[in-house]
Amino acid sequence: MAGKQEQAEKKVGASAGTSEKPKKLVPYGGYYTNKVPGHDPELTEVGPGTPMGEYMRGFWHPVCMSIELTDTPKFLTILGEELVAFRDGSGSVGVLHAHCVHRGASLEYGQIQEHGIKCCYHGMVFDVDGTCLNAPFPKGEEAEAEKYACSIQQGAYKAFERNGLVFAYMGAPDKEPPFPEWETDFTVAPGDELVPYSNFQHCNWLQVQDNAADNFHTAELHSAKNVVGGHFQGTTFDEVGSPTMEVHPDMQFVPIHGGRGLACSGARRVNNDRLFIRVQHQVLPNLSLHAYTSEDGSRKKLFSRFHIIRWTVPVDDFNSKMIGWRVMGPGIDTRGIGKKELVGYESIDFLDGQVALRRPERFGNHTINDIVDIPSDHRARPNYKMAQYAPGDYEAIISQRPIAIHALENPTKFDAGPYLFRKILRDAVRGSNAAASAEAFSEWLKDFNGAPNSYCSGNVFELPIGATTEEEVAQRRFVAKGVITILTESEQYKGEERINFVKQKMEELEQTAKAQFKH
Amino acid sequence: MNQISSADSEELVIEVQSTGQKITLTRSESIIDALARSGIDIPTSCQSGLCGTCKTRYISGEVEHGDCILSDDEHQEYLTPCISHIKSGTLLLDL
Numbered sequence: 373m374a375g376k377q378e379q380a381e382k383k384v385g386a387s388a389g390t391s392e393k394p395k396k397l398v399p400y401g402g403y404y405t406n407k408v409p410g411h412d413p414e415l416t417e418v419g420p421g422t423p424m425g426e427y428m429r430g431f432w433h434p435v436c437m438s439i440e441l442t443d444t445p446k447f448l449t450i451l452g453e454e455l456v457a458f459r460d461g462s463g464s465v466g467v468l469h470a471h472c473v474h475r476g477a478s479l480e481y482g483q484i485q486e487h488g489i490k491c492c493y494h495g496m497v498f499d500v501d502g503t504c505l506n507a508p509f510p511k512g513e514e515a516e517a518e519k520y521a522c523s524i525q526q527g528a529y530k531a532f533e534r535n536g537l538v539f540a541y542m543g544a545p546d547k548e549p550p551f552p553e554w555e556t557d558f559t560v561a562p563g564d565e566l567v568p569y570s571n572f573q574h575c576n577w578l579q580v581q582d583n584a585a586d587n588f589h590t591a592e593l594h595s596a597k598n599v600v601g602g603h604f605q606g607t608t609f610d611e612v613g614s615p616t617m618e619v620h621p622d623m624q625f626v627p628i629h630g631g632r633g634l635a636c637s638g639a640r641r642v643n644n645d646r647l648f649i650r651v652q653h654q655v656l657p658n659l660s661l662h663a664y665t666s667e668d669g670s671r672k673k674l675f676s677r678f679h680i681i682r683w684t685v686p687v688d689d690f691n692s693k694m695i696g697w698r699v700m701g702p703g704i705d706t707r708g709i710g711k712k713e714l715v716g717y718e719s720i721d722f723l724d725g726q727v728a729l730r731r732p733e734r735f736g737n738h739t740i741n742d743i744v745d746i747p748s749d750h751r752a753r754p755n756y757k758m759a760q761y762a763p764g765d766y767e768a769i770i771s772q773r774p775i776a777i778h779a780l781e782n783p784t785k786f787d788a789g790p791y792l793f794r795k796i797l798r799d800a801v802r803g804s805n806a807a808a809s810a811e812a813f814s815e816w817l818k819d820f821n822g823a824p825n826s827y828c829s830g831n832v833f834e835l836p837i838g839a840t841t842e843e844e845v846a847q848r849r850f851v852a853k854g855v856i857t858i859l860t861e862s863e864q865y866k867g868e869e870r871i872n873f874v875k876q877k878m879e880e881l882e883q884t885a886k887a888q889f890k891h
Numbered sequence: 892m893n894q895i896s897s898a899d900s901e902e903l904v905i906e907v908q909s910t911g912q913k914i915t916l917t918r919s920e921s922i923i924d925a926l927a928r929s930g931i932d933i934p935t936s937c938q939s940g941l942c943g944t945c946k947t948r949y950i951s952g953e954v955e956h957g958d959c960i961l962s963d964d965e966h967q968e969y970l971t972p973c974i975s976h977i978k979s980g981t982l983l984l985d986l
Binding site for chain 1: 934936938942963
């Protein structure tokens with residue numbers, strides 16, 4: 373970004389008032405744009421001691437799925453740190469630095485104990501908090517062993533399991549924030565459930581997060597019209613009957629919660645009678661809350677809630693994982709099209725093309741309960757050509773380079789979502805928005821007993837199309853903004869009282885729009 | 892982002908530092924368009940305050956910034972004329 377602005381600075385003085393085209397616009401002039409500048413380290417690099425890495429460490433993150441914890445330790449890299457995760461015999465979950473603090477052997481070859489884990493090399497045993505429980509010294513030297521054990525501590529992070537995911541906090545212990553219980557219950561309706569999943573991405577975390585706020589790509593990347601030669605592979609919304617997601621949304625992006633999040637309110641016309649307003653909620657630094665992904669707009673619906681709760685967790689600077697929950701059941705999934713057997717390790721049900729393995733390969737010899745091998749070179753996949761015919765999110769995102777180069781981007785106005793998110797992220801990391809610092813975010817969570825409200829919602833209004841294009845544009849923007857205003861007003865309420873408030877205000881908004889615009 | 896603070900009809904002025912040229916406009920016209928009709932073409936690309944192509948230095952004036960990329964410090968000295976507006980009075984541009 374900085375590089376681009378510097379170019380712009382030079383350019384304005386030189387070219388203002390002239391019509392000379394810059395070199396980058398010369399036809400057949402790839403020569404002029406063949407140099408690749410560096411990535412944006414402030415937002416993309418996450419290792420220990422980096423600005424973004426330190427910021428990220430102020431939050432709880434899912435690090436793996438519960439099914440990855442077996443009778444052998446699970447080796448993980450998270451935020452550039454090599455770790456092992458395990459569930460000991462007593463049921464406690466440990467997330468420890470992988471390399472034994474004694475002489476560095478990896479605890480992934482260690483033996484899980486009733487309490488803690490034993491290193492394979494010299495037998496030191498570490499509890500889930502890193503305390504050395506035993507150092508095997510020869511008989512008669514127990515006192516020295518005890519003394520030695522007290523002098524070492526394996527690097528450890530507090531961890532717990534929730535609905536099939538393992539969460540860890542990797543920051544300073546004295547700054548541990550509450551685990552954010554969004555809406556107290558993640559808006560899971562009675563009879564619905566949180567189904568865990570983990571989808572590996574071979575690229576930097578931020579471009580995966582960018583994709584969540586990029587509400588325009590669905591109408592192209594996920595559209596049947598862009599599949600080559602009819603080689604359909606379940607990567608488009610046309611194939612799964614969610615045509616509203618194929619309509620270019622008219623987006624309103626509003627920073628919310630003191631710059632700790634972004635509300636992305638998108639208006640899509642269903643038909644001549646109904647207007648669909650989908651509000652996605654992006655939360656700093658790496659959470660996104662997605663409304664119903666399969667809406668067909670067939671009937672009026674007000675304040676439908678979470679369908680995906682997703683963290684984009686950095687593995688290292690060049691790899692990341694989308695880990696989260698799919699909300700499943702008749703409460704949220706009014707069309708009843710969710711497929712639980714497709715939600716889990718390296719799979720999710722809404723579209724294919726979300727990970728390196730496609731469903732025929734992912735499920736050819738395996739079930740959803742298997743921890744499958746993940747191909748790391750996308751071009752070496754046997755089905756590479758098929759993926760070229762019908763690319764999915766995985767292909768689009770990871771092929772933006774291992775770390776996308778922001779300085780080379782030429783955004784359109786429709787990229788405002790990711791760009792605004794990067795801005796609020798940068799303000800938080802730099803400290804130019806003190807309210808969004810990790811410490812202030814933690815205090816904010818405490819103010820809500822760890823259970824803040826979310827703007828995430830899916831809403832279908834009975835609103836006829838405007839009499840003219842101008843009327844329609846004005847109407848859809850009025851309603852998209854109005855929904856955000858209502859959600860902001862509702863921040864003062866909780867639970868049932870808030871639901872009633874929001875629904876009543878949305879009814880009023882519908883009536884106001886009906887009266888205000890020509891149809 | 893763009894809270895409208897000046898009335899649509901209020902007369903606003905852009906002054907070009909190097910020539911002293913004054914261009915009047917109202918809220919409904921972008922600074923970029925007002926400059927263009929006066930023969931001053933500033934390169935643009937995204938037209939929405941994301942890319943920084945049109946980033947221009949200003950010397951004085953009250954600016955309502957609409958971009959997503961400049962920091963608060965940069966806003967004291969630079970604006971993106973594609974999306975930003977004059978709050979009131981005169982904007983003196985370093986052109």
